Amino acid sequence: MYQLLKTTALFSLLCIQLSACAQKNDYEKSKTFKQMTNTQPTGQEQKQEVATFGAGCFWCVEAQFQQLEGVSKVESGYSGGIIENPTYKQVCTGTTGHAEVINVYYDPSKISYDEMLAAFWTSHDPTQLNRQGNDVGTQYRSVIFYHSDEQKQKAEEYKKKLNEEKAYDGPVVTEISPAVKFYKAEDYHQNYYNENGSESYCVFVVKPKLDKFKKVFKDKLKQAH
Numbered sequence: 001m002y003q004l005l006k007t008t009a010l011f012s013l014l015c016i017q018l019s020a021c022a023q024k025n026d027y028e029k030s031k032t033f034k035q036m037t038n039t040q041p042t043g044q045e046q047k048q049e050v051a052t053f054g055a056g057c058f059w060c061v062e063a064q065f066q067q068l069e070g071v072s073k074v075e076s077g078y079s080g081g082i083i084e085n086p087t088y089k090q091v092c093t094g095t096t097g098h099a100e101v102i103n104v105y106y107d108p109s110k111i112s113y114d115e116m117l118a119a120f121w122t123s124h125d126p127t128q129l130n131r132q133g134n135d136v137g138t139q140y141r142s143v144i145f146y147h148s149d150e151q152k153q154k155a156e157e158y159k160k161k162l163n164e165e166k167a168y169d170g171p172v173v174t175e176i177s178p179a180v181k182f183y184k185a186e187d188y189h190q191n192y193y194n195e196n197g198s199e200s201y202c203v204f205v206v207k208p209k210l211d212k213f214k215k216v217f218k219d220k221l222k223q224a225h
Contacts, residue, residue, distance in 0.1 A: 056132030
């Protein structure tokens with residue numbers, strides 16, 4: 001019985017991973033993707049900037065953005081909801097209005113916001129409304145919380161181009177909203193994949209998405225020292 005339960009659990013995790021990654025699209029071959037990734041960072045020293053993205057489970061997205069050169073810190077948290085200081089348990093009910101998001105702190109002299117957007121749309125399936133694979137609910141919605149008029153303009157422009165180009169099988173449904181208060185998630189959610197890489201969810205869900213992400217952005221990854 002134990003072996004049967006174990007096999008069933010692993011099969012369920014595999015199904016989650018497959019459904020989350022089953023994106024039939026030409027996004028990475030699209031002109032819009034190439035435009036985003038060919039946009040150069042300023043090359044001039046500037047103060048650190050922040051980008052806020054929601055793309056499903058924040059364990060996955062955090063692990064992906066941590067790989068990028070120019071990113072100094074990634075924090076997992078909650079934003080966009082109606083209650084203060086939400087807990088993970090509350091957000092998981094889908095009733096607080098919050099999305100699982102990451103705050104990405106980055107150096108614009110090393111990586112542009114355009115490249116950040118390319119990474120965001122690579123990190124998940126933005127055609128799924130209020131879900132990613134078997135993770136269902138508004139807390140898993142695809143969302144960009146912009147911190148400036150420039151971020152808003154770029155996000156809206158690229159979303160429009162992706163839809164016009166039909167880079168995906170379906171329309172991009174990513175929400176684009178002004179940044180509101182960010183609530184940092186509980187400590188055990190931070191740096192989750194690096195701390196818990198051997199756990200089943202990390203093995204069957206996070207790692208395949210991370211491997212694909214690293215393959216797409218192989219020229220923009222941090223160099224091992």
